[in-house]
Amino acid sequence: MNHHTLISTEALAANLSDSDLVVFDCRHDLMDVEAGRNAYAAGHIPGARFAHLDENLSGPKTGRSGRHPLPDVVALSNWLGQQGVAAGRQVVTYDASGGFFAARLWWMLRWLGHDTVAVLDGGLPKWKLENRPLTQAAPNREPATFTPRRRDALKVDVSTVLENLRSPAMLIVDARTPERFAGLNETMDPVGGHIPGAVNRFFQSNLESNGTFKPAGTLHREFIDLITGHAPEQVVHQCGSGVTACHNVLAMEVAGLEGSRLYPGSWSEWCADPSRPMEPQPAKAPPA
Numbered sequence: 001m002n003h004h005t006l007i008s009t010e011a012l013a014a015n016l017s018d019s020d021l022v023v024f025d026c027r028h029d030l031m032d033v034e035a036g037r038n039a040y041a042a043g044h045i046p047g048a049r050f051a052h053l054d055e056n057l058s059g060p061k062t063g064r065s066g067r068h069p070l071p072d073v074v075a076l077s078n079w080l081g082q083q084g085v086a087a088g089r090q091v092v093t094y095d096a097s098g099g100f101f102a103a104r105l106w107w108m109l110r111w112l113g114h115d116t117v118a119v120l121d122g123g124l125p126k127w128k129l130e131n132r133p134l135t136q137a138a139p140n141r142e143p144a145t146f147t148p149r150r151r152d153a154l155k156v157d158v159s160t161v162l163e164n165l166r167s168p169a170m171l172i173v174d175a176r177t178p179e180r181f182a183g184l185n186e187t188m189d190p191v192g193g194h195i196p197g198a199v200n201r202f203f204q205s206n207l208e209s210n211g212t213f214k215p216a217g218t219l220h221r222e223f224i225d226l227i228t229g230h231a232p233e234q235v236v237h238q239c240g241s242g243v244t245a246c247h248n249v250l251a252m253e254v255a256g257l258e259g260s261r262l263y264p265g266s267w268s269e270w271c272a273d274p275s276r277p278m279e280p281q282p283a284k285a286p287p288a
Contacts, residue, residue: 001015001018001021001090003092003118004116004118005118005250005253005254006119006121006250007092007118007119007121008121008122009120012092012127013132015090020089021047021090022083022084022089023045023049024048024049024091024093024094025040025048025049025095026051026094026101026105027040027096027124028097028101030188033054036050036053036101043134043135044135045124045127045133045134046133046135046137046139047139048094049139049141053068053101053104054068056071057071057104057108058071059071059072059075063272064269064272064273065272066242066264066268066269066272067189068241068264068268069242069265069269070111073112073150076108076112077146077147078146080112081144082141082143084141084144085114085144086145087114088116089116090116091105091116091117091118092117092118092120093105093118093120094119094120094124095124096124096125098204098247099119099121099207099213099247100244101243102119102120103244103247104242104243104246105117106118106119106246107154107249107250111151111152111154111155112149113148113150114146122210122212123211125211126210154262155261155263155264156261156263158263158269158270161195161238165195165197165277166196166197171230171236172195172198172199172236172263173198173201173245173248174198174238174239174245174267175203175245176239176240176267177202178200180192182194183279189240189268190271191271193271194267194279195238195267195270196277196278196279201223203239203247203251206248206250213251216256219251219255220255220256223251223255223257227257231259232257232258232259232260235252235261236260236262236263237249237261237262238262238265238266239267240267240268241265241267242263242265245263
């Protein structure tokens, strides 16, 4: 197996017994942080390990680092090794939400230099629709040694975004809903709005109505229209907390537009400092 972006349910089902396959169930609910773990216990793809967004795929919050900061590299690498991830092994990630939680782990593995990782196209809903096997049994995990090879060129920090805010050499693509991008109906962060100069590409726009990714040619045309005048490596993806933005990174890779980057802190980090510019300008609190 040698999948780098997406893998079909057919291909995964045909290779479930492969000893070099490591599958992760990334189901999560931002409003109910135990929902994913409970769903995993009720039934998951045979052999799948559970990856919790808050506990395994994020680091401690500092109040300034956003809602889902990247975890410590050593801690993450140790956990991946405990789950059996090692060089040369094919990793498959899945969820039940169109792939946006699964894409977070996909991106993180690439960040740490592990390229043989793919998101299950259509996720668990497609797997179930096809009556493929599920189990409640715990996976047989043989620990391995995961050696990270960090590629920090795949991400940018808040200072880089701030320094290049008005530069034609950087285009920010915001993966949140159009309403949240416009500063309306903000429910996750204390301030609504977006980073000045950003354009909006709601991550669900990458999907067909059945939850699978659009064809590569369609995604290519749509992203080319969105990033007109910019090379893929000039594109920086963000969202609320660095999760759904990974879905847009993945979609661009599927489209053959390689090299875009992630701003992991995203809007939740950006708006934590009121001195940073925002659009629309936040309303000032009335005097006491």
